[in-house]
Amino acid sequence: xxxxxxxxxxxxxxxxxxxxxxxxxxxxxxxxxxxxxxxxxxxxxxxxxxxxxxxxxxxxxxxxxxxxxxxxxxxxxxxxxxxxxxxxxxxxxxxxxxxxxxxxxxxxxxxxxxxxxxxxxxxxxxxxxxxxxxxxxxxxxxxxxxxxxxxxxxxxxxxxxxxxxxxxxxxxxxxxxxxxxxxxx
Amino acid sequence: xxxxxxxxxxxxxxxxxxxxxxxxxxxxxxxxxxxxxxxxxxxxxxxxxxxxxxxxxxxxxxxxxxxxxxxxxxxxxxxxxxxxxxxxxxxxxxxxxxxxxxxxxxxxxxxxxxxxxxxxxxxxxxxxxxxxxxxxxxxxxxxxxxxxxxxxxxxxxxxxxxxxxxxxxxxxxxxxxxxxxxxxxxxxxxxxxxxxxxxxxxxxxxxxxxxxxxxxxxxxxxxxxxxx
Numbered sequence: 001x002x003x004x005x006x007x008x009x010x011x012x013x014x015x016x017x018x019x020x021x022x023x024x025x026x027x028x029x030x031x032x033x034x035x036x037x038x039x040x041x042x043x044x045x046x047x048x049x050x051x052x053x054x055x056x057x058x059x060x061x062x063x064x065x066x067x068x069x070x071x072x073x074x075x076x077x078x079x080x081x082x083x084x085x086x087x088x089x090x091x092x093x094x095x096x097x098x099x100x101x102x103x104x105x106x107x108x109x110x111x112x113x114x115x116x117x118x119x120x121x122x123x124x125x126x127x128x129x130x131x132x133x134x135x136x137x138x139x140x141x142x143x144x145x146x147x148x149x150x151x152x153x154x155x156x157x158x159x160x161x162x163x164x165x166x167x168x169x170x171x172x173x174x175x176x177x178x179x180x181x182x183x184x185x
Numbered sequence: 186x187x188x189x190x191x192x193x194x195x196x197x198x199x200x201x202x203x204x205x206x207x208x209x210x211x212x213x214x215x216x217x218x219x220x221x222x223x224x225x226x227x228x229x230x231x232x233x234x235x236x237x238x239x240x241x242x243x244x245x246x247x248x249x250x251x252x253x254x255x256x257x258x259x260x261x262x263x264x265x266x267x268x269x270x271x272x273x274x275x276x277x278x279x280x281x282x283x284x285x286x287x288x289x290x291x292x293x294x295x296x297x298x299x300x301x302x303x304x305x306x307x308x309x310x311x312x313x314x315x316x317x318x319x320x321x322x323x324x325x326x327x328x329x330x331x332x333x334x335x336x337x338x339x340x341x342x343x344x345x346x347x348x349x350x351x352x353x354x355x356x357x358x359x360x361x362x363x364x365x366x367x368x369x370x371x372x373x374x375x376x377x378x379x380x381x382x383x384x385x386x387x388x389x390x391x392x393x394x395x396x397x398x399x400x401x402x403x404x405x406x407x408x409x410x411x412x413x
Contacts, residue, residue: 010334118254
């Protein structure tokens, strides 16, 4: 029974992948720009700071509002903070998506592409996406205050990705003749 | 078009010859029809691998790095399947490799489904531009393989009633697949234009070394963060 289930799952998944791929069309990746400014723009993750998110979702604010205000105000406060958290999540998702699009565009024609590293990066990206969807769903269901620990996790991921992008940015700028350092005398 | 996709047209010609010759065999020698059907199904399943190879080489001709990545993934998958097959063969399993033609074809088609799935994932991730002709071949063939895997599994393992019910889907999927191929291959479509090579190409190695280091650090950081 297990081999049968395995084969059926494979068949159904293949048809689902096919539908996704066929419907997606031939949308092209944003091609890496030739100027340092384009490269810089593409690789820089513009994210709000972790401190800001911490401040935004500080449970002391909620405690204060709960203590001092009527239920309607508390509800309004929670709604607003939830909207802000969701907006932040979506912004983060867009930024990371843009970074990955740039990476894909930059490496896909490269003969030196390292398969193992690419697979590692792909898995890492998938992990980020799964986490993002999970937190987004939880934000809708439970509200941002209940999932602060997980929010901190996302902040950690994006901070690290930002570090990666900065490294990429540094190397990319270095590789551009216009921005290369002058030869030492 | 024949010069462009010789293996695919060879595959279609084989299927056509098989189908056309199956009709008189079914009418005149019904006893021979079963062995004929399953043996030719096995041959076309083997030819299907050549079609996948053609899809691979045509789609990634301008992307040598991604082609190498896919080659490694495909070899890895084939290795896993070989290990499984040997384990069944020498492990005294009730069904060494596949005891019947239907099971053997199911296994071959399942592997094709896995290979096509891997190809589609990588096409999707790297957004490989595919021309209209090749896209049609991929859509039609993948649809056929997906439905065939489900049908063969139902036929061999889910009981006769389910098998008969599911087998009614195959002619429909085959017809859709033929329509897709006809529309997509009606005329020669131009190949998608290659993008300009990005400026960071020369520094791929140091970039990826840095990326790997950062990702390792990130993973360590994440593990620390989620720990209560």
